[in-house]
Amino acid sequence: IVQTLMKHLNSRQFAMFRETCFGYFLDLPIVGMQPRLIHSLLLREVVHHNGDELWHSLNGCKIHFGISEFALVTGLKCTGVAHKRYDDNKSCGLIDRCFQGIKKLNSQAIIDCFEGKRWSSDHDAVKIAVLYFIHSFLFLSLPDSPVSIGHFELVESGEFENYPWGKLVFNDTYSSLRKAFRGKRSKKYSRLYGFPLSFQIWFYECCPRAKDQIAVYVQ
Structure with a gap:
């Protein structure tokens, strides 16, 4: 996305975009989507009572992804009237x-x-x-x-x-992830909406072994 913005905006316009609430995204390192990783995580979803979170069992440990985790990962505003x-x-x-x-x-x-x-x-x-x-x-x-x-x-x-863009984006992301394999866990593919990259990065933060194995940690 950064390269695309740089391609179509001149230097002044690019600098102006940097001053917006989304400007910090321009400094993020390049991160590629890993569909198989997300697929594997979704297959490990477990039953829980909080309707606004995703819970997964990984190697005997339960981890969850909700709007708080989404806010920490993305930096998007998740409070206020959306x-x-x-x-x-x-x-x-x-x-x-x-x-x-x-x-x-x-x-x-x-x-x-x-x-x-x-x-x-x-x-x-x-x-x-x-x-x-x-x-x-x-x-x-x-x-x-x-x-x-x-x-x-x-x-x-x-x-x-x-x-509060974070509220809207999280709701789309959460809904998409929850519906991905509902009733069809044997599905090999499922189209995701929202911002599934946040879910992937959250896993990196939860799993130290992911560093340098499936992702390179950048300070």
């Missing part, structure tokens, strides 16, 4: 400026806008980059997945800086 009503019929400046003629506001529309650099100012470039980051990195989804008008409004107004 639901705010927006009038879908109300005009949004960012949409009017950068998405004219676009009938479906989905993930692909944001990707096309970002890669096509359809903006006329540095500020709009950063706003589109923020939307791209949210819907191409934090929310793994299909290209035709609709994007809430509220997300455009949050970015346009600047309110996204203090918005």
Whole structure:
């Protein structure tokens, strides 16, 4: 994601993105998804009574992944009100400026806008980059997945800086992981949504043996 941002933003715009609430992600080392590891962890899920956590049994030890662990791993804000009503019929400046003629506001529309650099100012470039980051990195989804008008409004107004994105991203991630093998544990593949990379990194932190075996620990 960092290389993609650097490719499409100029140095000034990239520096402006660094100043946003997501800027710290630019300093993260490259981490690749390990689907087999996540698959193996999900097969070791155990029954528990907390409906907001995932519990797993690994070598006789039980470890859990909830919103607290998610917040520690990602650094995303996970407190505050995550639901705010927006009038879908109300005009949004960012949409009017950068998405004219676009009938479906989905993930692909944001990707096309970002890669096509359809903006006329540095500020709009950063706003589109923020939307791209949210819907191409934090929310793994299909290209035709609709994007809430509220997300455009949050970015346009600047309110996204203090918005509890962590709550939304965790809920999507948790729901996706819980449903991955529900009733079909023999499945070899399952598409994950949200931010499953956080689940993978959490395992690295819980399992010291993972260091230098399946992951390289970076200070």
